[in-house]
Amino acid sequence: MRNVQQEEINILHTPISALHTDTVFSFSLIKNDPSTAGRLGKILTSHGEISTPVFMPVGTQATVKTMSPQDLTELGAEIILSNTYHLFLRPGHELIREFGGLHGFMNWQRPILTDSGGFQVFSLADLRKITDEGVTFQSHLDGGAKHVITPEAAIGIQEALGADIIMAFDECIPYPATRDYAQEALDRTLQWAERCRAAKQDRGQALFGIVQGGMYPELRKRSAEALVATGFDGYAIGGLSVGETKPLMYEMVEATVPSLPEDQPRYLMGVGTPEDLVECVDRGIDMFDCVMPTRNARNGTFFTSFGRVVIRNARYERDPGPIDPECGCSTCRNFSRAYLRHLFNAGEVLALRLGTVHNLYFYLNLMREVRRNIELGTFGEFKKAFLAKRETLID
Numbered sequence: 001m002r003n004v005q006q007e008e009i010n011i012l013h014t015p016i017s018a019l020h021t022d023t024v025f026s027f028s029l030i031k032n033d034p035s036t037a038g039r040l041g042k043i044l045t046s047h048g049e050i051s052t053p054v055f056m057p058v059g060t061q062a063t064v065k066t067m068s069p070q071d072l073t074e075l076g077a078e079i080i081l082s083n084t085y086h087l088f089l090r091p092g093h094e095l096i097r098e099f100g101g102l103h104g105f106m107n108w109q110r111p112i113l114t115d116s117g118g119f120q121v122f123s124l125a126d127l128r129k130i131t132d133e134g135v136t137f138q139s140h141l142d143g144g145a146k147h148v149i150t151p152e153a154a155i156g157i158q159e160a161l162g163a164d165i166i167m168a169f170d171e172c173i174p175y176p177a178t179r180d181y182a183q184e185a186l187d188r189t190l191q192w193a194e195r196c197r198a199a200k201q202d203r204g205q206a207l208f209g210i211v212q213g214g215m216y217p218e219l220r221k222r223s224a225e226a227l228v229a230t231g232f233d234g235y236a237i238g239g240l241s242v243g244e245t246k247p248l249m250y251e252m253v254e255a256t257v258p259s260l261p262e263d264q265p266r267y268l269m270g271v272g273t274p275e276d277l278v279e280c281v282d283r284g285i286d287m288f289d290c291v292m293p294t295r296n297a298r299n300g301t302f303f304t305s306f307g308r309v310v311i312r313n314a315r316y317e318r319d320p321g322p323i324d325p326e327c328g329c330s331t332c333r334n335f336s337r338a339y340l341r342h343l344f345n346a347g348e349v350l351a352l353r354l355g356t357v358h359n360l361y362f363y364l365n366l367m368r369e370v371r372r373n374i375e376l377g378t379f380g381e382f383k384k385a386f387l388a389k390r391e392t393l394i395d
Contacts, residue, residue: 025164025206025233027052027265033373035380037257037284040371043265045111045164046204047103048078052265052286053374055277055367056081056113057360058294061090062106065294066353067360069108075329075357076364078110079164081289084157085117088149089139093160101162113289114163116154116196118170118210119238119270130171132188151195159202167236168196170210175243182214190226197230206233208267214239215248217255224259235260236267237285241276250279257284274303274366275390278383281370293363297355300344303362307392309337311355316341329361 024046031040043050057064057072060083064072072080082102087093099105102112121128121135128137134150149157154169169192171185189212200207209227213219220237227235237256240249253268260266267287268280277288293303302309304324309316311323322332323340331340331354343351373382 024204027234027263029263031375033379034377036282036383038281038370038374038379039284039286040374041265041286043111045206047109047111047164050078050111051371053277053281053367053370054078054287055363056287056289057363058083058289058291059106059108060291061086062096062102064356064360065298066349066356067294069106071357072108072360073110075360076368077360079113080108080110081113081115082161082163083117083120084114084154084161084167085120085149087114087161088117088157089141089147093157097160097162101160103162111165112163113165114158114161114167115269116158116167116169116210117149118154118167119172121149123172130188132191134169151192152199155196155199155207159200159205163205165206165208165234166200168193168207168209168232170212170238172242173212173214173239175215177214179214179216179219182212182216182219185214186212186219186223190223190230193227193232194230197232208232208234208236208265210236210238210269211256211260212239213252215244215252217252220252220256221259224256228259228261232264234265234267234287236269236287238269240268241271241290246276246279249276250283253280253283253285274363275387277363277366278370278386281374281379282383293359294356297359298352300351300355302355303359305362306389307394310395311337311341312344313341313395323358324362327358327362328365329358331355331358331361 026044028042029039030042041052043052056079057077059080062082064080096102096105103109121137124137128135134148136146136148139145151169158166170189173182173185193209209232211220211223213223240252265286268285270290271288272290300311302323305326309323316337319337321337324332373379
């Protein structure tokens with residue numbers, strides 16, 4: 001009989017004969033911007049191509065909230081992200097495997113990236129215990145049943161989920177943290193990265209290592225160099241946008257990127273605002289994800305070319321204009337600010353969907369403009385104009 005108080009994950013890998021036989025993953029560097037570290041690239045996966053720099057909408061529980069797969073396709077999303085921790089707890093990775101992995105389960109036929117669950121586990125604070133072996137934690141759903149995730153288990157879960165890109169299990173360092181703590185956590189993350197690399201069996205998936213090191217440039221550099229020596233298909237920068245200032249976040253990106261390979265993708269995890277995306281493309285980042293556009297949309301806060309619109313504000317009660325006159329999304333083409341304000345104040349579900357359509361379109365279109373300007377060699381000028389215009393920040 002199963003002990004519900006101490007449930008360990010026993011991951012049964014798919015037999016080798018049933019695994020992919022070839023790695024369908026590659027990254028091509030197409031062009032470098034002449035005045036910044038921005039770069040234009042292309043990622044190839046078994047579920048399609050991804051143009052970089054790219055923003056990945058977050059579908060934590062196998063759905064981008066309020067969006068159907070068709071909505072995402074029409075918006076131009078080339079890849080989405082799902083969360084290993086949440087899907088492991090509910091509905092379970094083995095159930096999802098039975099449906100052909102996440103692609104079959106949610107009927108999304110473009111690329112998917114799954115994180116390892118590390119950030120969510122470590123955000124549980126009092127509900128988890130970290131050792132060199134792995135992490136023991138209590139489910140946030142019921143606060144009762146205990147689970148253990150090791151690096152090997154994290155890989156096994158992600159192989160069952162079947163994403164195109166999977167992430168190594170890491171320890172996310174809080175901010176602030178002492179150098180001794182950051183060093184200890186980094187050492188553990190590097191050990192776990194090697195174990196993840198050894199555990200990976202599905203050669204059809206790409207595995208990314210995650211750079212940690214807190215807010216210590218020398219630890220970031222050491223982490224990147226060690227991961228590159230181990231060898232991964234791509235490299236992520238984790239542990240940022242956790243409460244530090246923007247200048248410090250940018251400093252850590254600048255401290256890390258030079259140690260990452262030129263011919264592999266670079267992914268900044270959990271970032272961020274439109275300004276963050278442009279600033280970090282400038283610093284050589286290729287991939288981004290963040291809940292900000294979808295979460296803010298559901299709260300009635302919209303991103304625009306000229307700043308921020310908080311649609312519940314009284315100033316929009318009789319405003320006949322769109323959220324953003326320069327936006328081409330279906331929400332802006334069809335609905336007024338006054339109508340959207342009414343929907344939010346009335347608690348109508350449609351408000352959440354229309355707002356999410358706009359914010360995701362804004363982020364995805366921003367990246368299209370970023371790529372276009374890198375291709376033209378004008379990204380530096382684009383960045384300057386974009387940031388100056390966004391400083392308006394009206395509410």
